Amino acid sequence: MPASTGTIELSIVMPCLNEAETLATCIDKANGYLARSGVAGEVIVADNGSTDGSQDIARAHGARVVDVEAKGYGNALMGGIEAARGDYVIMGDADDSYDFSRLDAFVERLRAGDQLVMGNRFKGGIAEGAMPPLHKYLGNPVLSWIGRVLFRSPIGDFHCGLRGFDRRSILDLHLQTTGMEFASEVVVKSTLGGLRVSEVPTTLDKDGRSRPPHLRSWRDGWRHLRFLLIFSPRWLFLIPGAVAFFLGLIGTLAITFGPVVFGRVGFELSSQIYLAALTVVGYQSVLFAILTKIYAQHEGFRIPRSRNFDRLERRISLESGALVGLALFLVGLVIAIWQFSAWAASGFGAFDHEGAARTAVLAALFMMLGSQTIMAGMFLGVLKVGLRKE
Numbered sequence: 001m002p003a004s005t006g007t008i009e010l011s012i013v014m015p016c017l018n019e020a021e022t023l024a025t026c027i028d029k030a031n032g033y034l035a036r037s038g039v040a041g042e043v044i045v046a047d048n049g050s051t052d053g054s055q056d057i058a059r060a061h062g063a064r065v066v067d068v069e070a071k072g073y074g075n076a077l078m079g080g081i082e083a084a085r086g087d088y089v090i091m092g093d094a095d096d097s098y099d100f101s102r103l104d105a106f107v108e109r110l111r112a113g114d115q116l117v118m119g120n121r122f123k124g125g126i127a128e129g130a131m132p133p134l135h136k137y138l139g140n141p142v143l144s145w146i147g148r149v150l151f152r153s154p155i156g157d158f159h160c161g162l163r164g165f166d167r168r169s170i171l172d173l174h175l176q177t178t179g180m181e182f183a184s185e186v187v188v189k190s191t192l193g194g195l196r197v198s199e200v201p202t203t204l205d206k207d208g209r210s211r212p213p214h215l216r217s218w219r220d221g222w223r224h225l226r227f228l229l230i231f232s233p234r235w236l237f238l239i240p241g242a243v244a245f246f247l248g249l250i251g252t253l254a255i256t257f258g259p260v261v262f263g264r265v266g267f268e269l270s271s272q273i274y275l276a277a278l279t280v281v282g283y284q285s286v287l288f289a290i291l292t293k294i295y296a297q298h299e300g301f302r303i304p305r306s307r308n309f310d311r312l313e314r315r316i317s318l319e320s321g322a323l324v325g326l327a328l329f330l331v332g333l334v335i336a337i338w339q340f341s342a343w344a345a346s347g348f349g350a351f352d353h354e355g356a357a358r359t360a361v362l363a364a365l366f367m368m369l370g371s372q373t374i375m376a377g378m379f380l381g382v383l384k385v386g387l388r389k390e
Contacts, residue, residue: 007040007085008040008041008042008085008086008087009039009040009041009086009087009088010034010039010040010041010042010086010087010088010089010090010107011041011042011043011044011080011084011085011086011088011089011090011167012030012033012034012041012042012043012044012089012090012091012092012100012103013044013046013077013080013081013084013089013090013091013092014026014027014030014043014044014045014046014063014080014091014092014093014094015046015048015073015076015077015080015091015093015094016045016046016047016048016050016054016058016076016094017047017048017049017050017054017076018050018051018052018054019050019052019054019094019095020050020052020053020054020057022094022095022096022207023045023054023057023058023061023094024057024060024061025096026092026094026095026096026098026100027043027045027058027061027062027063028061029099029100029101030043030100030101030103031043031061031062032101033100033101033102033103036101037103037104037107039107041086042064042084042085042086043062043063043064044063044064044065044066044080044083044084045058045063045064045065045066045080045094046066046068046076046077046079046080046083047065047066047067047068047076048068048071048072048075048076049068049069049071055067064083066079066080066083067079068080070178071178072178072179072182073178073179073180073182073183074175074177074178074179074180074181074182074185075178077091077182078175078182081167081170081171082171084167086167087166087167087168088107088110088164088165088166088167089164089165089167089170090103090106090107090162090163090164091161091162091163091164092161092162092163093161093162093207095207096205096207097130097161097204097205097206097207098119098161098162098202098203098204098205099202099203099205102202102203103164105117105200105201105202106119106162106163106164106200107164109164109198109200110164110165110166113196114196114197114198115165115166115169115170115190115195115196115197116163116164116165116166116169116170116186116187116190116195116196116197116198117163117164117165117197117198117199117200118155118157118158118160118163118187118197118198118199118200119157119160119161119162119163119199119200119201119202120155120156120157120160120199120200120201120202121157121160121202121203121204122140122141122156122157123156123157123199123201123202124200124201124202124203124204125201125203125204126203126204127203127204127205127206128206129206130204130205130206130207131204140157140158140159143158143159143184143225143228144156144157144158144159146225146228147184147187147188147228150228150229150231150232150235151187151188151191151192151228151231151232152191153187153188153191153197154197154198154199155187155191155197155199156199157199158183158184158187159183159184160183160202161183162202163186165186165190166195169190169195170186170190172193173186173189173190173193175189177227181226181227184227184228185227188227188228188231233288233289233292233293234289236289237285237286237288237289237292238285238286238289238290240282240285241281241282241283241284241285241286241288241289242282242286243282244278244279244281244282244285245278245279245282245283245285245286246282247275247278247282248275248276248277248278248279248280248281248282249279251267251271251272251275251278252272252275252276252279252361252362252365253362254267255267255268255269255271255272255275255358256272256358256359256361256362258355258358268354269354269357269358269361272358272361273361276361276362276364276365279365279369280365280368280369280372283369283372284372287372287373287376290316290376291376291379291380294380316377316380317377317380317381318377318378318380318381319377320377321373321374321376321377321378321380322374322377322378324373324377325369325370325371325372325373325374325375325376325377326370326374327370328366328367328369328370328373329366329367329369329370329371329374330370331366331370332362332363332364332365332366332367332368332369332370333363333367335359335362335363335366336360336363336364336367339356339359339360339363343356
């Protein structure tokens, strides 16, 4: 991976896949900015397999072409970032929707010490026809709002294609996504990694291409949303799981002693069965959230740590999981044995079928929770096995 030479301050990186119609304009604007501002810089075109002569156009207009074989928006950008020689990188699409001649605000914030500077199109202005209504009024605002809520990010436009950053800081995040969700990964990992993040107004013009864009609204929107949710196990698994677990457990315990009536609504055996299932699903969700976070920290992902979780992690192990799980299983087994003994004492005669079923549901629930805990402890033991990584 090339290191910064110290002689180039700014690398302007443009991902490219068949952008012959607009590429020259973008490169000329970028070179014009460098000449006007006096910033020592370079223009890099990260080509992702163009077949329309984009590479030759780029070289003819003074850009350095980096060929990136692995397909995808994220792959192309990472190829350009890794090849960049500047201390700072500003990336932007090569479709002439962003004005590369107006990068002063980005450079100013980078020089001031910000490590990620995002453009905000909603503050800078969106030209008529530059963004489909679905993206402008639903997709971008909703996904950006979700990102701000889940990760406490200050960014109001998660998916702006024009952004600048400190090259070394971004490389240290070890970005992994290969497609359009790369845009969200940069913001999320920068925020979670404690980088100094800011945004500046930028404009979005109608792109100059005659062909449709590479973006696919629903597919790429779902990929962004999926990334945001999976990278936040607290909101996807822990909180919903905890709510489901406690509601299910309390309801199951209450009905064990007889029907529960609220006004004109009654809850009996069938309700208890569903509540027990809710308890199991909620408990599994909580376990999954804990194991996901432990795995992420074990693999070195930059995620926020808390004292409470660190204390919890120190206390849980294969052995502690097995002991807690065995205790839960034994509670269920004892209830089942007690129930069988009571039946045997009556001479295996007739009994209250509904009452017995309610008790059996409770016994089965505790045995299932115990089994889940034991298996989660075993999986945790697998996660904590020390391996030599090459």
